[in-house]
Amino acid sequence: MHSQHSPVPAPVRDAPRTKRARWVFGIFLAIAATLLAFEHRIHLLGILPWLFLLACPLMHLFMHHGHGGHDDHHGTPGDGGTR
Numbered sequence: 001m002h003s004q005h006s007p008v009p010a011p012v013r014d015a016p017r018t019k020r021a022r023w024v025f026g027i028f029l030a031i032a033a034t035l036l037a038f039e040h041r042i043h044l045l046g047i048l049p050w051l052f053l054l055a056c057p058l059m060h061l062f063m064h065h066g067h068g069g070h071d072d073h074h075g076t077p078g079d080g081g082t083r
Contacts, residue, residue, distance in 0.1 A: 037044065
């Protein structure tokens with residue numbers, strides 16, 4: 001029985017033109033982000049206190065995620081709890 005295997009294609013590499021286009025697009029995004037940050041600085045600084053207030057419940061939610069419910073603390077031997 002004879003089986004034929006197709007050759008494995010070589011990995012496609014980016015052409016230098018594509019790499020250049022990615023660099024240009026990345027630089028464009030960096031410049032656009034910088035200009036937006038400077039032009040809308042007052043809006044960004046105005047929302048900062050609200051972000052601190054939002055961080056409190058988010059920290060509470062994520063920091064209590066790993067230890068389970070509070071019902072496990074009652075009635076375990078050695079902690080003085082009653083059953």
